[in-house]
Amino acid sequence: MDFLRPASWEEALAAKAEHPTAVPIAGGTDVMVEINFDHRRPDALLDLNRIGELREWEVGEETVRLGACVPYTRIIESLRAELPGLALAAHTVGSPQIRNRGSVGGNLGAASPAGDSHPALLAAGAEVEAVSVRGTRMIPVEEFYTGVKRNCLEPDELIRAVHIKKADGPQQFSKVGTRNAMVIAVCAFGIALHPGTRTVRTGIGSAAPTPIRATAAEEFLNSALAEAGLWDSGQIIPPAVARQFAELVSGAANPIDDVRGSAAYRRHALGVMARRTLGWAWEEYRGNERSARCA
């Protein structure tokens, strides 16, 4: 096995072009488990830890450009205001030790349907900056996942950063597991209100071969909120609307039975999470509206 240790981003791209089968390693929290258990024996590891800019982020006008290797701990500490959904999701990842190493770039690289960043990225709206010596592609995150633990990266490509829309309204994330720490999601749900465009976006984790948006549920809710003028009035969402939204989220899932839970339970839990997170996010929106009006 080779251990490639590029000192700069350019060197990393050159190394990946020259050794397309080299496995990038960032926090190692997925890669090292596979190596320790002999599930994977790559020809080469490509260490990304030496490349400083991958651990940095830039807060722009509309998006945050989050370096691929920024550990979850940094996101929780420093980006809670800009990326509340992702920060909530990050806080549920593994344990402090895992959050100190694990990264969104690694979560995308692994592309597990159970990855906790995915629902938050889908709900907020995000693009993956995939780079090779041939150039840069900006890939909408919903097109990034192509199958169970598969993504659309080419063999010579690396993730440089993720461009995530800054929150323009409340965001929530919810995850079902057997305990609070160190738990892979039975299923997970993210929601983001976008008052600017008067839309709601969602993300479902661990309940289909890939992370997905519940598009039918989003469309239903967008028109229900618009028809009743709720974005302006700031009134509560009628229970029947919330119920229908929850049912459509459940229906969007395509879960399986496995050791963590049955498909039926996953569908049920998703509906519950959808209704609750919508309630929390809408309450926060109404609170913001009220205080804006009083000011």
Added chain:
Amino acid sequence: MRLTFTVNGRKQQADDVWEGESLLYVLRERMGLPGSKNACEQGECGSCTVRLDGVPVCACLVAAGQAQDREVVTVEGLADFARQRDHGGCAAEGHGISLDDAKRWRSKPGENAQLSPIQRAFIDAGAVQCGFCTPGLLVAADELLERNSSPSDEDIREALSGNLCRCTGYEKILDAVRLAAARSEEAV
């Protein structure tokens, strides 16, 4: 491959390291430092917790090559590390613990100088049973108290949520961290 890095304040070198090897394996099998425990090799139990450039990590999930030129503190160096920190920590050459001293390290009851405050507190609170989880917990708890000298119970639970213990039921471990925090407040 050859690996050079700092372990417990001293430069160390390991040769013929396999590229897929973990930092934990290097510490235990090549440096002869068995303090960091190997239990799950999948990040679940925290018994291999060390500081990597100050950050608590599972040594079983760090590729050895990722530790090149970096600083690692293991439980064997914790007492020295805490002493440096408390005394303004001039990290000049000659400080730190040699591998031989680290290998010979024993906790001697009554000899406070050999123990960090968190180690002392674990003993005094009876937080050690079989002791397998203890090294990882000590490293994690010491880092918590470095960041937050009077943690709430919730802070302690969160900071130690990556460390499993099969024996104690955790209550005595929480007591030990509270005790170390209370003693450090008294000392100020």
